[in-house]
Amino acid sequence: MQKQYDIIIAGGGLSGLTAAILFSREHNVLFIDPDAYPRHKMCGEYLSNEVIDFLKTLGIDLDKESSINLDKLQFTALNHKPLSCKLPQGGKGISRYHIDHLLYQKAIEKATFLQDKVLEVSFEASAFLVRTTNQELRCKQFLMATGKRSLLDKRLERDFIQQKSPWLAVKMHYQYEMDEKLVELHNFEGGYAGVSKVENGHVNLCYLASYDSFKKHKNVTDFNNEVLARNKFLNVFLNKAQPVWEQPITISQISFEKKKPVENHIVMLGDTAGLIHPLCGNGMAMAIHSAKIAYEELLPFLKNQITRTEALENYTVTWKKTFQKRLKIGRILQGILLHRSYTRFGLWLLRRFPFLLSTIIKSTHGKPI
Numbered sequence: 418m419q420k421q422y423d424i425i426i427a428g429g430g431l432s433g434l435t436a437a438i439l440f441s442r443e444h445n446v447l448f449i450d451p452d453a454y455p456r457h458k459m460c461g462e463y464l465s466n467e468v469i470d471f472l473k474t475l476g477i478d479l480d481k482e483s484s485i486n487l488d489k490l491q492f493t494a495l496n497h498k499p500l501s502c503k504l505p506q507g508g509k510g511i512s513r514y515h516i517d518h519l520l521y522q523k524a525i526e527k528a529t530f531l532q533d534k535v536l537e538v539s540f541e542a543s544a545f546l547v548r549t550t551n552q553e554l555r556c557k558q559f560l561m562a563t564g565k566r567s568l569l570d571k572r573l574e575r576d577f578i579q580q581k582s583p584w585l586a587v588k589m590h591y592q593y594e595m596d597e598k599l600v601e602l603h604n605f606e607g608g609y610a611g612v613s614k615v616e617n618g619h620v621n622l623c624y625l626a627s628y629d630s631f632k633k634h635k636n637v638t639d640f641n642n643e644v645l646a647r648n649k650f651l652n653v654f655l656n657k658a659q660p661v662w663e664q665p666i667t668i669s670q671i672s673f674e675k676k677k678p679v680e681n682h683i684v685m686l687g688d689t690a691g692l693i694h695p696l697c698g699n700g701m702a703m704a705i706h707s708a709k710i711a712y713e714e715l716l717p718f719l720k721n722q723i724t725r726t727e728a729l730e731n732y733t734v735t736w737k738k739t740f741q742k743r744l745k746i747g748r749i750l751q752g753i754l755l756h757r758s759y760t761r762f763g764l765w766l767l768r769r770f771p772f773l774l775s776t777i778i779k780s781t782h783g784k785p786i
């Protein structure tokens with residue numbers, strides 16, 4: 418006999434864990450992830466303040482968990498003088514190791530965790546049949562929170578998976594002395610890097626690079642020395658900072674193609690619905706926020722007040738209204754940043770009209786939820 422749940426969530430990152438906490442208030446929830454907690458994860462680890470109050474309503478007070486309040490941005494490109502501004506909302510420096518673990522501990526108070534991988538999902542007779550490596554399960558509603566790219570995207574033949582994904586990312590924690598209120602964003606040939614502190618005093622260097630620029634070099638060390646270090650600010654960092662792990666975390670095939678927030682009756686959360694360019698520093702907040710929207714829009718369906726079709730339509734409309742503009746602006750900004758002459762013109766413009774920088778940052782973020 419297959420085990421039956423109201424909600425099954427594939428993926429226990431920020432969006433999946435937030436959804437598990439919310440839905441398990443009144444429903445029978447299972448969330449599934451192949452990895453145990455705590456674990457490090459690819460991320461720049463700047464969490465926008467727009468979700469800090471909301472997390473408090475879930476019982477997670479990040480003011481107690483991290484004293485790193487990031488409120489300044491320094492941007493460097495092409496070895497020009499750096500540009501600086503105050504971050505309009507600011508954010509927390511908090512490692513994924515810590516925040517995911519906090520959410521996980523809260524989630525398992527009421528939801529069930531299964532350490533496994535979802536291999537297949539199908540929708541039959543008003544219910545979902547979910548197959549993992551070891552089990553077959555059923556649920557009333559299935560939520561997919563599997564992040565940037567997963568084998569489930571392939572199984573579901575989602576459109577974005579057919580397109581090229583020519584991006585990779587690298588992350589490493591270091592011992593390094595820096596202003597703990599500062600987020601540095603440094604441009605280099607074919608990519609950009611963020612540098613900022615997290616709760617335990619370590620400094621996170623996390624970058625996105627095009628596969629074309631990376632493939633000319635043998636490995637991460639060579640790429641750091643030969644490409645990142647051409648930016649003089651990154652050169653100073655790489656010479657002085659002491660790595661705290663033996664190896665960096667790397668991921669490849671990152672796609673920024675458009676995705677749909679609902680497919681095959683499945684509600685997509687976080688990066689599964691759309692990945693904002695990391696330079697915006699808003700993906701974590703969006704992941705958490707998308708879970709809140711899913712909860713609010715699906716609750717009337719779970720209480721049999723509206724149909725599934727209505728609930729999924731409501732989720733799609735609210736998701737688009739909330740996130741579509743940010744994703745579009747992120748795409749434009751990344752296009753500018755990776756094009757030498759556009760970057761040069763952008764820098765000229767921002768020096769003449771410095772207020773524009775904080776206006777641009779505001780347009781990639783939402784209001785506090």
Ligand SMILES: Cc1cc2nc3c(=O)[nH]c(=O)nc-3n(C[C@H](O)[C@H](O)[C@H](O)COP(=O)(O)OP(=O)(O)OC[C@H]3O[C@@H](n4cnc5c(N)ncnc54)[C@H](O)[C@@H]3O)c2cc1C
Nearest residue numbers: 428430431432461462463535563564567687688695700701
């Ligand atoms: C280089 C880089 C830097 C970034 N920096 C920042 C930043 O500084 N600030 C910010 O706000 N955002 C940043 N982001 C974005 C942010 O990391 C993501 O938007 C956020 O992690 C999305 O959370 P999520 O829940 O959608 O996915 P994730 O946190 O990626 O979680 C997905 C989970 O699904 C699990 N999974 C995958 N497949 C399966 C399966 N088949 N079955 C079950 N589980 C599965 C995975 O194990 C994983 O735990 C950055 C992104 C990149 C690429």
